[in-house]
Amino acid sequence: xxxxxLLALLQVKVPDPSQFVGPPKGAPVAGAALEQRTYEIxxxxxxxxxxxxxxADSPSTVAQDMKAQVxxxxxxxxxxxxxxxYFEHSYGQFVLLKPKFRGVNTLVxxxxxxxxxxxxxxxxxxxxxxxxxxxxQPEAQAAASDDPxxxxxxxxxxxx
Amino acid sequence: xxxxVLIVGSAITLALVAILFVGLGKDxxxxxxxxxxxxxxxxxxxxxxxxxxxxxxxxxxxPIVVNFWATWCGPCYQEHPVLVQNAREIGPQVQFLGVVFNxxxxxxxxxxxxxxxxxxTLLDDEGKTAIAYGVGGVPETFFIDRKGTIVAKFVGPxxxxxxxxNVAKVLQ
Numbered sequence: 001x002x003x004x005x006l007l008a009l010l011q012v013k014v015p016d017p018s019q020f021v022g023p024p025k026g027a028p029v030a031g032a033a034l035e036q037r038t039y040e041i042x043x044x045x046x047x048x049x050x051x052x053x054x055x056a057d058s059p060s061t062v063a064q065d066m067k068a069q070v071x072x073x074x075x076x077x078x079x080x081x082x083x084x085x086y087f088e089h090s091y092g093q094f095v096l097l098k099p100k101f102r103g104v105n106t107l108v109x110x111x112x113x114x115x116x117x118x119x120x121x122x123x124x125x126x127x128x129x130x131x132x133x134x135x136x137q138p139e140a141q142a143a144a145s146d147d148p149x150x151x152x153x154x155x156x157x158x159x160x
Numbered sequence: 161x162x163x164x165v166l167i168v169g170s171a172i173t174l175a176l177v178a179i180l181f182v183g184l185g186k187d188x189x190x191x192x193x194x195x196x197x198x199x200x201x202x203x204x205x206x207x208x209x210x211x212x213x214x215x216x217x218x219x220x221x222x223p224i225v226v227n228f229w230a231t232w233c234g235p236c237y238q239e240h241p242v243l244v245q246n247a248r249e250i251g252p253q254v255q256f257l258g259v260v261f262n263x264x265x266x267x268x269x270x271x272x273x274x275x276x277x278x279x280x281t282l283l284d285d286e287g288k289t290a291i292a293y294g295v296g297g298v299p300e301t302f303f304i305d306r307k308g309t310i311v312a313k314f315v316g317p318x319x320x321x322x323x324x325x326n327v328a329k330v331l332q
Contacts, residue, residue, distance in 0.1 A: 048296030
């Protein structure tokens, strides 16, 4: 019976990651290191049925299957880059919790720095302009006092 | 200065409103599949019931509809009659395949006995085939053309219209 079951299982062929990311490029991982690396890599993958949760932390069955796949691939000697590449091949960049520095994603990294630089320029520019303005005010007042009509208005206001 | 602030502020506000408008108009469940336009990942899985091996590559030359589902999935009950009826009507022109994951052969057999069946249902025991196809939540359906290329992916329960529109794509 066991032989029959084994033969039956041998005929089942699931898609092999080597077809998409090539043969394993690293050394097989085993023991406690395997559990640790599985958790680390699963933490980099997004659970596709959860809200912003990693595969490592999600209790969903899909995430459990993905975690088991990571475990299996590490044991076979696949590297972190290959494993993440395999999941990205199937699910797209969506599955990576840390977006890659590529294409539109570049904006995610560049935009905050750009906004910070622009903000600093605006703040420094405004501060410099405000520093100059009080110096200009007495000159403006002096110029205003030369105006005979304004001087007359002030004189009348003072009398009242 | 006030004019510049107004123009820049309006531009930023308009850009944000446009992003929100586009983002909110999308179905959050609809995730673009990177597999569309690529070769379908090959698999050989056992059919529930008769134990027959079904090799996807052996079916090359015929359009294929691969439907990932499970007996614990509510919307799968809704779309099952649509798939069965269309598989019967379309006949041998298109090969329909059901792939069930995170489930047991017993549950699947009783489901099929109760709700009917018109095409092979395969068991993806460890969910590895589902992972290779980037399946998140069931039901998800892939439409594969004669050359083995994935032409379309549909997330959620199929209706007659959505199924027939996608089948038309693989028959072209």
